Amino acid sequence: MLVIGIAGGSGSGKTTVAHAVVNKLGDENVALISQDSYYADLSHLSPEQKQHINYDHPDSFDNHLLVQHLKSLREGQPIEVPTYDFSTHSRTNKTLHVPSKPVVVIEGILILAAPELRNQMDIKVFVDTDPDVRILRRVMRDINERGRTLESVHEQYLTTVKPMHEAFVEPSKRYADLIIPEGGQNEIAIDLLTSLIERYI
Numbered sequence: 688m689l690v691i692g693i694a695g696g697s698g699s700g701k702t703t704v705a706h707a708v709v710n711k712l713g714d715e716n717v718a719l720i721s722q723d724s725y726y727a728d729l730s731h732l733s734p735e736q737k738q739h740i741n742y743d744h745p746d747s748f749d750n751h752l753l754v755q756h757l758k759s760l761r762e763g764q765p766i767e768v769p770t771y772d773f774s775t776h777s778r779t780n781k782t783l784h785v786p787s788k789p790v791v792v793i794e795g796i797l798i799l800a801a802p803e804l805r806n807q808m809d810i811k812v813f814v815d816t817d818p819d820v821r822i823l824r825r826v827m828r829d830i831n832e833r834g835r836t837l838e839s840v841h842e843q844y845l846t847t848v849k850p851m852h853e854a855f856v857e858p859s860k861r862y863a864d865l866i867i868p869e870g871g872q873n874e875i876a877i878d879l880l881t882s883l884i885e886r887y888i
């Protein structure tokens with residue numbers, strides 16, 4: 688099994704790159720996992736407390752479970768991926784059954800920041816998109832899909848997203864084997880990445 692990690696800041700286009708890889712290689716060959724599914728469960732907190740959590744710090748994720756899941760997939764075992772609801776900041780009681788496949792793509796803002804996750808990866812990719820493009824995408828997405836207001840996106844961006852990006856996400860770029868400028872729009876980089884993966888499988 689080959690594990691591809693796709694990191695990059697919020698709104699960089701990681702999901703688009705990951706989906707492009709799945710489309711080109713076929714979903715019978717590729718399992719796609721998002722680090723977002725492994726946000727620690729905070730259902731014990733009040734809605735008010737949950738709004739003020741730093742979701743951009745490496746400690747917000749249950750990386751222990753993610754590493755365990757990657758190991759299970761490597762052993763050919765299926766996994767039950769938690770599902771996360773961004774509007775309530777909680778894990779739901781549903782899980783997604785993911786069988787082991789020849790290629791696993793894991794995408795997330797901080798997957799290259801944690802050594803225990805990096806050690807599980809065969810190819811490390813960083814999607815490098817300008818901050819102005821990322822924040823524009825984030826505003827649209829958080830309002831349209833994650834039940835947020837413009838004011839809350841503004842406050843969260845300045846208090847946690849931007850400082851954590853600078854402290855943890857951007858420095859993790861040094862661990863990438865491949866840096867893709869302007870993520871999802873970069874056809875040539877996506878072709879290169881898929882040909883590289885095809886050579887291994």
Ligand code: CTP
Nearest residue numbers: 696697698699700701702703742743773776796
């Ligand atoms: N986040 C949030 N509320 C939560 C949990 C996470 O607002 N309860 C935010 C974090 O602030 C973090 C972002 O979710 O910055 C991570 O998702 P992001 O990388 O933006 O989304 P993807 O679709 O995975 O990536 P991309 O836009 O690059 O495709």
